[in-house]
Amino acid sequence: MSTIRIGQIDYTNVWPIFYHFRPEQTLSPVELVPAVPSTLNKAMKEGNIDMGPISAFAYGVSSKDYVLFPDLSVSAYGAVNSILLFLNKPLIEALEGTIALTTSSATSINLFKIIAKKRYGAQPNYIPMDPQLDRMMENADAALLIGDHAIRAYWDNEQHGRYQVLDLGQMWQEWTGHWMTFAVWAVRKQALVSHPSDIGRIVEAFEQSKQKSIHSPDPLIQTAVQRVGGTEQFWRHYFANLNYDFGPRQQQGLQLYFKYAYELGLIDHHVQLDIWSENKVG
Ligand SMILES: C=C(O[C@@H]1C=C(C(=O)O)C=C[C@H]1O)C(=O)O
Secondary structure: OOOEEEEEEOOHHHHHHHOOOOOOOOOOOEEEEEEOHHHHHHHHHOOOOOEEEEEHHHHHHOHHHEEEEEEEEEEEOOOOOOEEEEEOOOHHHHOOOEEEEEOOOOHHHHHHHHHHHHHHOOOOEEEEEOOOHHHHHHHOOEEEEEHHHHHHHHHHHHHHOOOEEEEHHHHHHHHHOOOEEEEEEEEEHHHHHHOOOOHHHHHHHHHHHHHHHHHOOHHHHHHHHHHOOOOHHHHHHHHHHOEOOOOHHHHHHHHHHHHHHHHOOOOOOOOOOOEOOOOOOO
16 A cells, blocks of 8 residues: 655644644555645645645645645634734835745745735735745845744844734735635545545544644643743644634635635636545545
């Protein structure tokens, strides 16, 4: 039996869904592949991983090849606390200049482009850069970071107070009134064919981890303090504020995002959300 390769986003935001993830009784062995979202997006596209969390944008690009796992996502209604734009001048001025975009993201960098163009009619100069805030700010008027890179830069900035910080989840919600989904759990259609009887067990193991983490967040909070830093209070709020569902509200927000991405030519087709269910094959 070939191994099932499952991507694992290398950021704390996905911990609730992985912390207790123990797929049992799968016919094939399971291997976890940790990496930042942009690396997982590419590995998934090339077939080097079979399933797992990817940027919602990457699902949109390759939607014909993937199916979504039900009720799993990384979403927020308003502030995310880890999708942050750091600015050294007011937004309106920065939008006429240069914006550095982290190379680890796909959803958030395109969310920024959508907000810039559709809300502000702006088309700044974008430069992709590795997620190092100081180097980014040497080259740009504002810098977008995600995940733990954003969290660490935020703490650092609290000490030095150098930059204004805007939260993209909040910008999106204030503008559209909608939820935003940053990551979805996708499976390659090919993997549905090669591992048909294991999919249900893996979906169930993810769902169980999520429920366990939501009901007892303390172990995750303690581990985050030890491994990443920060206070217990920060992580309690962070995990409680993120949302891991993929229900009608999250789907509506994501559909609007895909509509705008299509209108701006960031994605070349209308994206349909194709969600896996036990009774559906392929
Ligand atoms: C909430 C977050 O969502 C993330 C943002 C992603 C993106 O911009 O492509 C992808 C996956 C998520 O890890 C975060 O990174 O903080």
